[in-house]
Amino acid sequence: MTYEIQTLTFLNVWENTxxxxxxxxxxxxxxxxxxxxxxxxxxxxxxxxxxxxxxxFNPNDYRIRKTP
Numbered sequence: 093m094t095y096e097i098q099t100l101t102f103l104n105v106w107e108n109t110x111x112x113x114x115x116x117x118x119x120x121x122x123x124x125x126x127x128x129x130x131x132x133x134x135x136x137x138x139x140x141x142x143x144x145x146x147x148x149f150n151p152n153d154y155r156i157r158k159t160p
Contacts, residue, residue, distance in 0.1 A: 093158055094119040095126040097133075100153040119159055126156045 096108040096119050110118040110129075120126040134154065140146035 094121060095123050095156050096120070096159050097126055097130050098155050098157055100155075106155065106157070123156060130154055130156060 096117065097110050098106040099109045101107055101109075108117045108119075112118045118129075120129065134149075134151050137146060137149045141148060
């Protein structure tokens, strides 16, 4: 069983937009690994908001799901 981080796209569809090399979707062996990666990503987004490089973001637009 693997896990992926999904992003709610502007078309209101959940997709795995994370890639390991710009082509292949990133998957994680455990939920904990995916959660740690997502937490770091959300921290980065918050930092970019703080320094004015990003207007805003919604953490609810990201989730972790089991892959089929």
